[in-house]
Amino acid sequence: MFRSRAKEEKAPTADKAQVTLSKQTRDPQAPKGRPTPKRSEAQSQRRSVASTPTNRKEAAKRQREDRRTALARQRQALADGDERYLPARDKGPVRKFARNWVDSRYNVAEFFLPLAVVILVLSVVRVPAIQSIALLLWLIVIVLIVLDAAVSGFRLKKRLKERFPDGNTRGAVAYALMRSLQMRRLRLPKPQVKRGERP
CATH class of the missing domain: 1.20.58 (Methane Monooxygenase Hydroxylase; Chain G, domain 1)
Known part of the structure; x- marks a missing residue:
């Protein structure tokens, strides 16, 4: 009611400018600033994104599983003397x-x-x-x-x-x-x- 007309007139033009800027397409001949990744790299990135835990509970569960498998591997190494998986003090x-x-x-x-x-x-x-x-x-x-x-x-x-x-x-x-x-x-x-x- 008591707003100035000058601000009201400027606001829509600024919004239109943002919309037009975002809708502008990149020139197909222009470089994109990075090389195209190889197929194997792209697939590995996709797998890592897919296997990344989505919440804290899932991350903690995965961390527990990783720790359990590492301890099992270390226990087996202590039994048969496999140098790769021994604890640091025994290596x-x-x-x-x-x-x-x-x-x-x-x-x-x-x-x-x-x-x-x-x-x-x-x-x-x-x-x-x-x-x-x-x-x-x-x-x-x-x-x-x-x-x-x-x-x-x-x-x-x-x-x-x-x-x-x-x-x-x-x-x-x-x-x-x-x-x-x-x-x-x-x-x-x-x-x-x-x-x-x-x-």
């Missing part, structure tokens, strides 16, 4: 050599769990002589584990320097010692060498 020739070196020999630490069970049973018995024997066995086992770990670490470090003079061997000795604490049948990745076999 590489240095770690493989350290694993094989530990698996090829007997370690005192791998017998810790069975010995611990025996010692605990002995310590429960209410006979002072047996309890003192159990305490002495604890000390002997701990000293043997520490000595074996020190000797093993020194020897493995030496072998790694010989085998991989230019390779990064950082953390390999600690990795091997942690592996030696586990019982052989419970180790992951599964042992690939027999006892006494040279890695």
